[in-house]
Amino acid sequence: MIELRFSELFAPTLREKPADAEIKSHEYLVRGAFIRKVTAGVFNYLPLGKRVLDKIWKIVKEEMDAIGAQEMLMPIIQPAELWKTTGRWDDYGPTMMKFKDRHGRDFTLGPTHEEVVTFLMKNEINSYKQLPVTVYQIANKYRDELRPRFGLLRAREFVMKDAYSFHSDWNSLDEVYQKMRKAYENIMKRIGLKYLVIEASSGAIGGNESHEFVSLAPIGESNVLYCEKCGYQASDEKTPYAGKYEEQSEEELPLEKVDTPNVKTVEQVAKFLGVSKEKIVKSLVYIGREGIVMALIRGDLDLNEEKLKEVLSDQSLRMATPEEVEEETGVPIGFIGPVGIGENVRIIADESVRHIKNAVVGGMEKDKHYKNANLGRDFRVNEWADLRLVKEGDPCPVCGAPLKGTKGIELGHIFKLGTKYSEAMKATYMDENGNMKPFIMGCYGWGVSRTISAVVEQYHDDKGIIWPLSIAPFHVIVTIVNMNKKEQKELGEKVYEDLKSAGIEVLLDDRMITPGMKFNDADLIGIPIRVTVGKTAAEGKVEIKKRYSKERKVVEAERIVEAVKEAMDSYDPPVVL
RNA sequence: CGGGGCGUAGCGCAGGUGGAAGCGCGCCUGCCUUGGGAGCAGGAGGCCGGAGGUUCAAGUCCUCUCGCCCCGACCA
Structure with missing residues (x-):
């Protein structure tokens, strides 16, 4: 068992936040x-x-x-x-x-x-x-x-x-x-x-x-x-995505290639052409064990790569780099699409693409996009799947209620x-x-x-950690406020011995430093229960406090074991979430 | 791996345009003090991450290198 006196404990606490700590x-x-x-x-x-x-x-x-x-x-x-x-x-x-x-x-x-x-x-x-x-x-x-x-x-x-x-x-x-x-x-x-x-x-x-x-x-x-x-x-x-996609009854218009200088992302295309993102088919190029794969999804949605990996049974699948895309297809990223793509490219599409009429897709050359691209007539899909990344608000796959x-x-x-x-x-x-x-x-x-x-992450406040009893480094810290006062020092030692004999894990803060430092360290380290031996020591009384509570209770030092056990039984720190 | 930032005392940091290495906290000694990080006085502590270069002179400028941190590595 390690030494349970703070004066001998190897615990160099820091007043300042370390430069590399983000959380x-x-x-x-x-x-x-x-x-x-x-x-x-x-x-x-x-x-x-x-x-x-x-x-x-x-x-x-x-x-x-x-x-x-x-x-x-x-x-x-x-x-x-x-x-x-x-x-x-x-x-x-x-x-x-x-x-x-x-x-x-x-x-x-x-x-x-x-x-x-x-x-x-x-x-x-x-x-x-x-x-x-x-x-x-x-x-x-x-x-x-x-x-x-x-x-x-x-x-x-x-x-x-x-x-x-x-x-x-x-x-x-x-x-x-x-x-x-x-x-x-x-x-x-x-x-x-x-x-x-x-x-x-x-x-x-x-x-x-x-x-x-x-x-x-x-x-x-x-x-x-x-x-x-x-x-x-x-x-x-x-x-899985549990929603339905509505069929669009729009009439198919002729395919048209338009200039879209330096317009690459879905955001940019939607804005430039004045169409909604739902009208855009996003084309993503992946590289897997069996070469390149093009994945299609509606412009306003995100693709779930895990689903794609699963559908293709290929854990090595990864997004192609811009260089690879250009090398494989001859088209710079931002303008790639399913219209006129080589037969060697496997096209897998999310269900969201199925009913889009007159879609906007990449023009297969720099600074161009196609308007009015239609499935079947203008481009093919080799395989359909659920590739959509489901988000908060989408329907629950079991009961249909909105997900949180x-x-x-x-x-x-x-x-x-x-x-x-x-x-x-x-x-x-x-x-x-x-x-x-x-x-x-x-x-x-x-x-x-x-x-x-x-x-x-779940148990702390602005002063430090608030350990649940189950894994706290100590259950109790006995803080002697003024080590120069004989009655405080002696009573603190006695309380410490009593608690120890009762099988409670207790740390005695017997350091020759100011009380402020002791209180702050106790809070920082997060020991669930603090027994303070201070002014009331002369009357044989000590104070007991839970780490997360402001409430301080004065009890007879004689009854400390009982009081601590009671505090431990009712110890219930709040969760921060 | 890409982009950005930072390496100076134990910790946190400052050190325009090159010209005697600093501050706060901590640490040591003494006095004093003790209910929320006290006060006074004195003191120790540095190869300025490393290597090379420019210069009369480098923490500072240049090159390389190592380490650390953040963002990204995906929505084409």
Whole structure:
């Protein structure tokens, strides 16, 4: 146990906001001496930060153990060969922290452990009788993020709980999946976070069903749509568009090419030609495994790239660069369109395009657009799909009521992987009938270190952090106002000992500094309950206060344990959202 | 990877046109003070991110480099 006297605690708090902190959680965690940056996205956890991390760690571990997941520990260093068997050495590529050993062999610091754990099970599990099995670990992960930011929220080295389950049938996978889901909700509730569970897009991890556990926060990077009427909740990337598109009965006019000098964007075109954006067909050029693809959508709408990737079953899909577009089509960006595009280009269109009559599209040469382009007559579509990015106000796909939108921080993500990894790695077992079958797998991640930031985003005020009791570094801080007053010092020590004996985690602020600094530090660090030993010490009385409340209660020092327990029982900090 | 910004004391920052490295906070010593970041006096602390160049002279100008931060990497 670390020293519980502030005078001896390694907790160098900062009065000023660090220059690189953009959000409250980052600022307060640094100022409050929970963390210190070493380099971009890499942090020291100071004693206070480690205490908070440990508490979250413990909650996550307890919930995993409770559903029969077995804790193990996998290596951080992983050989390239393993990643090459699944193709992820290249697919996941740039995000990995790669290095070579002295013999020149390639390695990575593990960003995740599907390969390692599948390799393990492939070698150790031979029979359906050994299934199912679920293992997990809580360990450091390494991802060379495009842009580390927001302190612990997007770090390059971070702590993650990752669990993997192996099954011989889908029902068994579903059973574990549901248990995980419950366990994750328990974690959210035990910590005290406001959260949503949403249907998610499985992205680069792969698989066919997945849910995200999102802690609500305006600074979050996940966009969530939910329905107040029926309870639908999903990532905007996952939400299908449920509205109808009306047929237009307009008469088809002859195709016409018009000058649009330096007019490129939908905004500009609409303004220049005096047409509404609904009359414009936006053409976007992508490059995937099978070459270039043109995606069409109505001018006023946004395309959802995840949907496009899904429709084309191509995770490597990306938008073509302006150079690539010109090289492939001979047309500069801004003037590209479906009229007269080469037969080699696959055209996939959102349903919104189907009924547009007399549309405006790119003129297929610099500074030109076509007016009155019509489907069938002037351009073709190879394939129709729902590619529309659904937004707040669009109809709920389940009940049709208008959707609401919010933002959050992704803390947990669970996936039904199926046989994606086991097939790639030939990880098989023998079933009842003597057939070799690939494992059916699930994987389940939780961002342990990121959770710290998510909590601070929900629990703070303008003075600092307000920890929920569940993960506070200490439950109580005993503040001795004037260390030079013998009765205060002695009573403070006594109160401290009493609380400690009662099993309460207490920090004694016995520093020889002015009371203002002690109060401000206590607020900044965010300890839930403050016991102040000051003027009333001579009468054997102390003051008790909750971090989030202005109310101060004077109690007999003799009854401090009782009073603190009562305060802890009724402790209920407000959430900022 | 593209654009922008910043690297000067532990932290936050100032240092036109080149000419003796500064301020606030923090830190150390002493006195004094103690219910919301006290006061006085004294003091320590710098290869001005690094390398090269221009110059009699560079924190300042030029070139390169490293690091950090922000925006973007998408609506053609």
